[in-house]
Structure formats: structure tokens, C-alpha cells
Amino acid sequence: MLQTKLLISCAIFALSSFANATVIDFNHLAHNDTSQAFSTISSNGFVIKNDSQGSDRLGVWGRNDEFQADTGHAAVFVNYSGSKTSIERANKSFFNFKSIDLADVFNNGDSATIKFSFFNGQSTTFETVILDQLKGLQTIVFNKNNLTKVSWVGSNSQFDNINVSAPVPEPETYALLGMGLMSLWIARRRKHA
Template sequence: MLHTKLLFSSAIFALSTFANATVIDFNHLAHNDTFQTFNSIKTNGFVIKNDSQGSDRLGIWGKNDEFQADKGHAAVFVNYSGSKTSLEQANKSFFNFKSIDIGDVFNQGDSASIQFSFFNGQSTSFETVILDRLKGLQTFVFNKNNITKVSWVGSNSQFDNINISTPVPEPETYALIGLGLTGLWIARRRKQS
């Protein structure tokens, strides 16, 4: 029985340590208009929402607009100062939040203070970042693991290049688990004989 518990614990640990990394960059939403607005954005299995009341909660400046912080591409702007923007998986499962690029809403080099909240289902941790008064995007690294949701609130801003990962077992993990279970099955058969 002890061997079964050890194998099971090892399998759970192995499954939880492998992750599938991705960067959400919004480039598929780049356009040539002055700006476009959204209620929410669904991409890469994640949902991004804002809690303001307007139908234009989130927006994207035109890819060549002077306000676009990711020139030629797309960064999302928060249209209402003081509103809360959140990111979570559509299926509400755990993920790792590595980093995010942030700039001021009009790409003018304004400073802003933004508070992040990280939820793991049982507790919440907080971190505040301050923009550096430079045009363009600034990368903020958080390395928060096993969270169910991240939200941020502060001055109007733009965000892009959200670096996240989700737990995904790799084929080698499945092979090791299979070998371990086969070994347990053989040991059990020998013990019964």
C-alpha cells in the first residue's frame, strides 16, 4: 500500500510540474481603424474582461495609430480609469502568470500605478507596479504559479504579451506513470500467487 501511495504522489507531482507556455499577444486583432472596442476578449483558452459598465470596456488602437504602444501590431487598452481588468482560463482551471507588458493608454510616456491581484482559490496576493514615463511597453515579471485568476486596476493603460503557462503532462510523464503502474500490477500479482 505504501508503494501505491508513493507512486500516486510521484505521478501527481510529475503531472503538475510540466507546463505548456504561451504568449497572448493580440496581434490577430490588429486593424487599420482609429480604434475598436470590446466587451471582453477570448483568446488562447483565456477570457479577458473589464468590470466597467460601458460596452467599450476594452479597446485596441489602430496598428499604425500614434497611441498604439505596439506599433504595427496590437496592444489592448483599458478604456475606464479605476476599472478592474481580469484574466482567467475559460474552464476556470489553474495557470501560471509569468509576465505582462504595460504602457500608458495614449503611449505618451505618462506614469501610472497599477495594482495586481493574484487569486489561487484560497487566498489573494497583491503587487503594485509603476510605469516608467517612457513611450511603448514595459515588461513586468511576476512568476505567480498555480493561480485561478489575475486582475489589475489603476490608471488607464495598455497591455500586451501576457506570458502564461498551463500544466500539461508530456509523453515521457505518461510513459513513466504507465511503467510504474505496470510494476505495481506485477508486484501485486506476485504477492497474490
């Protein structure tokens, strides 16, 4: 009986990882001032940092400021052009990086080139994004899995709505789980027969 409960608990935990998606939207940072500065931002178990030296490395325009790309809410801007911004889990575990919304720093529709680096603990891959020269946020989809950190560098920009999730177990994990459940079911049938 204990084995059955343990196996069912493992199955529920493994299947729950499918519903573990999070959107980091920074709305908890919305304010009515012109702007506010941050050296580091923590949200939903993730830490966002910038490698520039000032305490004002990251900022948030006021919710109704003309520069705010997410009007009425909050998008974070990078205050130093050419500096590196990064996101990783506070507990340093793996995560999936699905998408991010980007805009130029002053929300003018200016072009911006941003180079992303995706770290998985063993190798690094790169992708470059060029903003579409429109005002407001532009969603960039990456669908990168099993990462330890994501960083980006380039023109000053704003970012928001970072879509992340926990890694989904490999198919082999589900196969082993299924075989274990099947073995328990067979053992129970033999015991009652």
C-alpha cells in the same frame, strides 16, 4: 501490456505540461481604424474582462496609430481609469501567470500605477507596479503559479504579451510516476526470468 501503455501515456501527458506555455499577444485584433472597442476578449482559452459598464470597456488602437504601444500589431487598452480588468481561463482551471507587457494608455511615457491581485481559490496576494515613464511596452515579471484569476486596477493603461502556462505537476507526482514505471519494469523482468 495495457498497464505499461497506460503508464507511458500518463508520463507523456505529465511531461507535456512543461511545454504548455502560451503568450497571448492580441495580434488577431490588429486593424487599420483609429480604434476598436470590446466588452470582452477571448484568446488562447482565456477570457479578459473589464468591470466598467460601457460596451467600450477595452479597446485596441489602430496598428499604426501613434497611441499603439505595439506598433504594427495590437495591444489592448483599458478605457476607464479605476476599473478592474481580469484574466482567467475559459474553463475556470488553474494557470500560471509569468509576465505581462504594460504601457500607459496613450503611449506617451506617462507614469501609471497599477495594482495586481492574484487569486488561487483560497487566498489573494497583491503587487503594485509603477510604469517607467518611457514610451512603448514594459515587461513586468510576476511568476505566480496555480492561480484561478488575475486582476488589475489603476491608471488607464495598455497591456500585451501575457505569458501564461498550465501548472506543472508537483514533484510528488513525478516521484509516484517514476515508482510506477520502476515497478512495471521489475515485474516484467521477473516474468521473463
